Amino acid sequence: MNQLIPTFDFEKVFVAPWTTDLSFHGWTMLMGFLVATACGLVGNYLILRRMALVGDAISHSVLPGIVIAFLLAQTRHPAVMFLGALAAGVLTTVLIEVIHKKSRVKQDAAIGITFSSLFAIGVILVSQYASKIDLDQECVLYGEIGLISTDLSAVGRMGIVAALTIGFIALFYKELLVSSFDPGLAFSLGINATIVHYSLMCWLSVVVVSAFESVGAILVIAMLILPGATASLLTKRLPSVLGLSVLHAALSSVLGMHLSLWLVCTPAGAMVVAGGVLFVLAWVFSPSAGLLRRWFGANLPVTGPAPARAGGG
Amino acid sequence: MKAVELHHATVSRKAPAWFRLVIAVALLLPTTLQAAKISELGETTFAAQAIRFFTFQDPAVRYALLGSMLLGITCGLLGSFIVVRKMALVGDALSHAVLPGVAIGFLWNMSKDPVAIFIGATVAGLLGTMVVGWIKETTHLKEDTALGLVLATFFGVGVCLLTMIQRLPTGNKSGVDKFLFGQAAAISPADVRLMAAVTVLSVIVITLFYKEFLVTSFDAGFARAAGFPAQAMHYLLMLLLAFAIVIALQAVGVVLVSAMLITPAASAYLLTDRLSRMLWLSATFGLLAGATGAFLSFLGPNFPTGPFMVLGATAVFALAFLFAPRHGIVNRWFRQRSRALRIQRENTLKSVYHVLEGRDFKGEGVSLAELAERRRETVEEASRQAAQLRRHGFATLHEEGNVIFLTPGGWQLACNIVRNHRLWELYLTNAAQIAADHVHDDAERIEHVLGDEAVRRLEKRLEFATRDPHGRPIPGLADIQRGSRPPEPAGQPGGYGRRT
Numbered sequence: 045m046n047q048l049i050p051t052f053d054f055e056k057v058f059v060a061p062w063t064t065d066l067s068f069h070g071w072t073m074l075m076g077f078l079v080a081t082a083c084g085l086v087g088n089y090l091i092l093r094r095m096a097l098v099g100d101a102i103s104h105s106v107l108p109g110i111v112i113a114f115l116l117a118q119t120r121h122p123a124v125m126f127l128g129a130l131a132a133g134v135l136t137t138v139l140i141e142v143i144h145k146k147s148r149v150k151q152d153a154a155i156g157i158t159f160s161s162l163f164a165i166g167v168i169l170v171s172q173y174a175s176k177i178d179l180d181q182e183c184v185l186y187g188e189i190g191l192i193s194t195d196l197s198a199v200g201r202m203g204i205v206a207a208l209t210i211g212f213i214a215l216f217y218k219e220l221l222v223s224s225f226d227p228g229l230a231f232s233l234g235i236n237a238t239i240v241h242y243s244l245m246c247w248l249s250v251v252v253v254s255a256f257e258s259v260g261a262i263l264v265i266a267m268l269i270l271p272g273a274t275a276s277l278l279t280k281r282l283p284s285v286l287g288l289s290v291l292h293a294a295l296s297s298v299l300g301m302h303l304s305l306w307l308v309c310t311p312a313g314a315m316v317v318a319g320g321v322l323f324v325l326a327w328v329f330s331p332s333a334g335l336l337r338r339w340f341g342a343n344l345p346v347t348g349p350a351p352a353r354a355g356g357g
Numbered sequence: 358m359k360a361v362e363l364h365h366a367t368v369s370r371k372a373p374a375w376f377r378l379v380i381a382v383a384l385l386l387p388t389t390l391q392a393a394k395i396s397e398l399g400e401t402t403f404a405a406q407a408i409r410f411f412t413f414q415d416p417a418v419r420y421a422l423l424g425s426m427l428l429g430i431t432c433g434l435l436g437s438f439i440v441v442r443k444m445a446l447v448g449d450a451l452s453h454a455v456l457p458g459v460a461i462g463f464l465w466n467m468s469k470d471p472v473a474i475f476i477g478a479t480v481a482g483l484l485g486t487m488v489v490g491w492i493k494e495t496t497h498l499k500e501d502t503a504l505g506l507v508l509a510t511f512f513g514v515g516v517c518l519l520t521m522i523q524r525l526p527t528g529n530k531s532g533v534d535k536f537l538f539g540q541a542a543a544i545s546p547a548d549v550r551l552m553a554a555v556t557v558l559s560v561i562v563i564t565l566f567y568k569e570f571l572v573t574s575f576d577a578g579f580a581r582a583a584g585f586p587a588q589a590m591h592y593l594l595m596l597l598l599a600f601a602i603v604i605a606l607q608a609v610g611v612v613l614v615s616a617m618l619i620t621p622a623a624s625a626y627l628l629t630d631r632l633s634r635m636l637w638l639s640a641t642f643g644l645l646a647g648a649t650g651a652f653l654s655f656l657g658p659n660f661p662t663g664p665f666m667v668l669g670a671t672a673v674f675a676l677a678f679l680f681a682p683r684h685g686i687v688n689r690w691f692r693q694r695s696r697a698l699r700i701q702r703e704n705t706l707k708s709v710y711h712v713l714e715g716r717d718f719k720g721e722g723v724s725l726a727e728l729a730e731r732r733r734e735t736v737e738e739a740s741r742q743a744a745q746l747r748r749h750g751f752a753t754l755h756e757e758g759n760v761i762f763l764t765p766g767g768w769q770l771a772c773n774i775v776r777n778h779r780l781w782e783l784y785l786t787n788a789a790q791i792a793a794d795h796v797h798d799d800a801e802r803i804e805h806v807l808g809d810e811a812v813r814r815l816e817k818r819l820e821f822a823t824r825d826p827h828g829r830p831i832p833g834l835a836d837i838q839r840g841s842r843p844p845e846p847a848g849q850p851g852g853y854g855r856r857t
Contacts, residue, residue: 048464048525049521094502096501096504096505097449097501099505100446100505104612146686147678147684147685148626148627148684149440149626150445152444152445153445153626156446156449156619157620157623160613160620160671161616161667161668161671163612163613163664163667164664164665165664167538167613167661167663167664168660168664168668171538171659172657262512263509265508266506269502269505270506270509270510272502273502276498307517308521308524309518310516310517313516314517316509317513317514317517319510319513320510327496333495335495338495
């Protein structure tokens with residue numbers, strides 16, 4: 045056990061990453077923050093639309109998209125990867141819809157079948173061509189955020205994607221808001237729900253593929269859901285939820301970095317663990333909806349908004 | 358122990374029959390993806406590996422195959438319940454949530470002890486499902502968010518633990534990372550014993566509580582009212598599910614285990630409506646997928662087992678999705694198309710009737726021009742419709758195909774359709790108080806689906822009325838059988854439709 049959990053060294057865990065090693069760990073933290081911000085912002089809309097598990101499906105199925113795009117184009121150019129991931133994302137959405145609409149199989153089973161098949165194809169291709177694509181099975185699962193300082197262009201790309209995500213949400217704020225909360229009103233306002241749906245799925249694929257390299261195919265689900273879920277426990281207004289998701293992204297990447305330095309484990313996993321701990325804290329201590337309030341409800345003053353209708357406001 | 362050996366022996370003896378099936382399925386698989394690689398391996402190596410597999414001289418092959426088949430059966434059986442309960446993604450969350458348990462089980466005595474890993478993983482999986490339940494109960498978050506949260510966070514914890522284990526001097530060579538994508542070749546005799554025990558346990562529990570599982574899965578409200586322990590059944594199912602996932606980990610891997618639960622069961626769900634049959638089919642598909650995965654991953658040096666099993670299961674699902682007798686899309690498409698064609702024929706017959714009625718059933722047969730004018734379409738279109746009628750024996754064509762004469766069968770059907778239409782119009786105006794000029798569209802649709810029994814009751818209810826709301830006569834039974842005949846071809850005495 046002593047070997048497993050190294051002795052806690054305050055200097056190494058908390059001071060060094062901000063002073064001597066900032067050039068190395070700073071990039072990792074920045075990358076984690078950018079990934080979690082982009083994912084978390086998109087994830088908010090997935091949660092609102094009850095599509096959290098479609099995010100799960102797409103994050104798995106971008107793998108074959110990336111690998112096949114690489115094998116066809118023989119280059120690791122980011123544009124090629126984005127195209128592959130976009131195609132895979134749209135294919136996943138369409139396949140889920142086709143299986144669900146054209147047969148008696150329910151949507152949850154359709155999601156499960158689609159993403160597992162596509163992911164299986166991806167894993168087989170990776171296992172066969174690993175040496176050529178510079179991607180191995182470990183990377184698919186953990187990501188390589190720890191090595192990000194060797195490839196700063198990835199940080200730049202992620203920064204652009206995060207900025208574009210914020211831009212898109214600002215630009216189409218009304219459309220996304222209305223179509224997520226009230227499809228009927230959206231229809232009467234002339235907002236095309238199908239276009240909004242597919243645009244969101246496309247952008248989700250782009251975000252997932254740019255996060256893929258650093259956090260892998262599965263941990264990205266945590267990046268999608270944790271910030272939004274935590275924020276929605278604390279407030280009900282969408283702008284504050286979006287703001288708090290960004291705060292959650294920042295906290296979880298910094299805390300995760302420290303955790304991974306202490307435990308000497310993969311930073312991506314540690315960031316997810318830190319984000320999970322933040323969620324649990326919000327779950328227990330949230331002034332409006334926390335467990336403490338539930339248990340000792342009457343004795344606590346109301347500080348936040350009242351526990352609200354499903355879906356938030 | 359005795360039972361396990363017995364089981365083992367039976368399976369080995371029956372093997373050849375099974376393997377013909379396995380090969381059949383394997384041939385259907387999208388193995389073309391691997392074509393380049395396989396050709397590199399060369400024909401002889403490939404064949405040699407296949408022979409080595411089918412002769413079972415290698416004990417590792419026997420264990421891998423047996424284990425894969427056992428896990429396929431267990432996952433297929435339990436997967437059926439989660440598919441009919443619409444809990445497919447609970448299986449997914451559960452399978453990711455076991456990862457930290459696997460790591461802790463491994464840490465117990467720093468080895469891949471099946472029992473320690475089994476216990477650790479089961480506890481972690483159950484904890485995961487309980488957390489999902491708590492989140493759903495105590496917050497406004499919906500089930501999908503709760504599942505995604507638990508899935509990813511538990512997996513994150515597991516990934517951290519695994520990387521910490523791999524840092525240890527003993528952990529590096531332990532092969533604990535094989536739990537992520539699965540390697541059937543790593544299945545040991547101890548694993549097979551555990552798998553057999555879980556399979557037997559699942560079969561016994563499902564047999565004993567079949568009725569309870571059936572009722573609680575399909576009608577939870579009734580189950581509660583009738584005093585079935587729905588909650589207990591749910592937890593029992595979760596426990597068995599956790600067992601199934603844990604025994605499947607070794608061969609399929611954490612990431613894809615949920616597919617072994619969902620895909621065979623969903624394929625079975627497309628093929629039958631009875632739960633008992635679904636269980637059998639699903640277990641068979643699981644077994645086939647397991648054996649296929651074990652076989653294919655044996656062929657190449659670096660082939661992961663889990664993904665091949667999943668693709669085997671997906672191939673079965675694709676076949677069921679396309680060709681299932683009742684729910685397959687191909688058959689459904691054929692059914693819809695033949696119904697559309699039938700309705701089209703019936704509408705043509707009705708138009709022929711209308712033309713004849715327009716001149717009091719006198720005169721020659723109906724010409725294409727008349728039909729086209731009546732239906733407001735081109736003569737070419739009318740000619741196509743006429744050809745359809747002739748092909749189904751409802752009409753004969755004369756004067757170079759320009760004049761339509763109905764056969765007795767065609768006349769009867771035309772009268773039927775017109776009668777259905779007018780009866781329904783009358784019914785809507787008289788009984789449902791709908792204005793006479795609003796009833797036509799509704800009758801247009803229902804005329805094709807009214808059965809004999811419904812028509813009989815409508816007639817009775819309407820007191821055998823003879824006129825529709827627009828004052829036109831309703832063809833009665835007598836008309837259909839003998840009454841007013843369609844015009845006969847010139848020079849052909851004695852009845853219609855002789856000249857065929």
